[in-house]
Amino acid sequence: GQFRLLDGACESIPEDLRAKPAERDAFVVEALKRLLNEGFKGRQATTCLPSSQMAVQHIRVAKMSAEELTKALPFEAAGKLPFDAGRAVLRHTVAGEVYQNQEARQEVILMAAPREAVDRHLDILGRAKLEVVGIHVEPTALIECFAHLFRRKGDEHISTLFVDFGAGATHVVIAHGKSMVFAKHVAVGGDLLNKRVADALKQDLPAAREIRIRLSHHQSQAPHLPAGVVALHANGGG
Secondary structure, eight states: OOOOOOOOOOOOOOGGGTTOHHHHHHHHHHHHHHHHTTTOOOOEEEEEOOGGGOEEEEEEEEOOOHHHHHHHHHHHHTTTSSSOGGGEEEEEEEEEEEEETTEEEEEEEEEEEEHHHHHHHHHHHHHTTOEEEEEEOHHHHHHHHTGGGOOSTTGGGOEEEEEEEOSSOEEEEEEETTEEEEEEEESOOHHHHHHHHHHHHTOOHHHHHHHHHHHHHHHHTOTTSOTTOOOOOSSTTO
16 A cells, blocks of 8 residues: 555766757757666656756745635746746746735746746657656655655644755755755756865866765774764875
């Protein structure tokens, strides 16, 4: 009566393809076909939009019904997103009630992506012969990963901070139980750290990434370092 993980597979997108949309998409299609042929059955899939293609925005609106809110959001979001809200796919969650100038208002977390980006994402999966039955966005997917931990009565009063540190960006999400009350998209991720390491050590990006991975493994094997110390080196690097 419960979901469980049966199998998994992953593939890294080469650094030199990340800034080339057409070549990147072609690589992803072929990688999906190859991975799915390694023991997976069925073609139905739930997907998650990449953080690079979406925006997260908190908006405060007057109290209204759920139907009225859905209709009002494209107008409320106008000028607050890095793309045209009228040509975007919008999803939202009501975080709660707040008071602004002594007036009760709704705090709404809006998650949006350009319709062209969504269509392109679905086209990739279609070319891989997948039937998409659901689309997630990263903040809600992050909470769903841990939803099974918040099933007891009273769990809605537990506040949890989730930090998802990715390659291109970091998501910070706060939930009360399984209900999202705060979400922030921070444009800082592993790629930026790789670039800083590459600049400091005069290395190319793939080499800098390998250095960071190697040092993180070293850190995991040395749990007794003082708080705040990432790693210790005996060489002249200090």
